[in-house]
Amino acid sequence: MAAEAPDRDHMAALEKGLAVIACFDGRHPRRAIADVARATALSRAAARRCLLTLTRLGYTAYDGKYFSLTPRVLRLGYAWLSSTALPQLVQPFLERLSEDTHESCSASLLDGHEIVYIARSAQRRIMSVGLSVGSRLPGFCSSMGRVLLAARPEPEARALMLAGGLQPQTARTITDIDALMQILAGVRRQGHALVDQELELGLVSLAMPLLNARGEVVAAFNLSAQAQRHTAQEMERLFLPKMRQTQALLRPLIG
Amino acid sequence: MAAEAPDRDHMAALEKGLAVIACFDGRHPRRAIADVARATALSRAAARRCLLTLTRLGYTAYDGKYFSLTPRVLRLGYAWLSSTALPQLVQPFLERLSEDTHESCSASLLDGHEIVYIARSAQRRIMSVGLSVGSRLPGFCSSMGRVLLAARPEPEARALMLAGGLQPQTARTITDIDALMQILAGVRRQGHALVDQELELGLVSLAMPLLNARGEVVAAFNLSAQAQRHTAQEMERLFLPKMRQTQALLRPLIG
């Protein structure tokens, strides 16, 4: 193939191997070689080399037909979790907030156009898909995503949302980029974001930034509830005070 | 360097890159190039190439001086979590057990000579080091480790423990390999393992295998408490029945 990006330091093999690891998920827990090759757009030979190397290192297992990840890959993800104090710091506050309100609370960071959960205290299983640390959701239609996007410069926020594709998640999902930018402006003004069934029908979610001592946005946290139990207005009335309190408690504790 | 292992498919660059990711942890959240090179035993040039590639892919960030991991690495570590149903399945049962007993409960798998936490419900912070999903402990002196080692063929269990180095964690840690093999035999007979302050002073822990419908050991779960509050005998009397119940409840649910 022609060299489109002739960067001096490329480490193509590393990039391919990471793509191979990342192609496993809940829908594809076990994959054969050709399967992985298709999913990663690698040649079969390259996919095979990656898988054999990963197996030799213990990151994948091979039963003679299918490859699957081993818990050793947690070494990689856990390297990040243990290298940052934020998740462990926030977790007990989320649990407290969750107990007080009897709703589920989470914290997340922005990674490109998606949010990544870094801590969570679930009260009930209200979402169709189970969320946990490491889970990802589109930023443009999630409450925490909007809080985090609102904290970025406007051109960047716009670019990130457009790059993500703006796929509607429900019939109520707002996908117009200008409308979304307006919403971000509102979030910036009010200091919180309320999303009403744009991510999943029946789910309302209220999010707020996590600030450090200097007032910078370092993450977002939210509280989500069933739409039948609480209307959007009720959400703000019932939960904003406690969330502001959590925000204020954490602020001096975050470097 | 001479080719000691002339395997045809090696993918050295992938191996190096993974080592670079894994060299970050709580004690080294930010590292410079030469620092990473030392920690991974790579040449500075190789470490630099890995770090630049990882940064280009968004797995690490560079502030001009130090590199640090980004939450994107959770894509790798938590690819496994989402590819296996076990953690999500076990979590609520651990929470229930933890509520009933007011003690901390966890589940783990064996990865080489270490156990890896895959789910946890902490009641109180009783250990000096905070545990969470992805945390690792030596297998030979932890209750879950002994349950998992006991489920392996004896020669394999012996080899794994020896490979781990048998470093004593407290003055009470048993490090004699034959004594440990005896203990594993007892665990196999009784169906549970009790570890009394061998991992950390003041910590007692009772573990039991998680069985699938066919009766195979697929993981271990435990309950840990402070030694001051409960003696070893008390642990078995107080908690074994509830743990057996949890084990029985989960057994038909695990594929």
Add this chain to the structure above:
DNA sequence: CTCGATCTGTGCGCTTATCGCACATTGTTT
């Protein structure tokens, strides 16, 4: 302020790791 030590960025030639293809084999499907 100067000097020394360490680290970083860069370029380069050499080595071999990695590439994709092609063929033989196996096993799966219809």
Add this chain to the structure above:
DNA sequence: AAACAATGTGCGATAAGCGCACAGATCGAG
């Protein structure tokens, strides 16, 4: 049984990755 798809293996060609060496930057000590 035939057709299809996936796997394992060998191989030659290419360039990816290697370590070294030099130069500039940074930092600390004295």
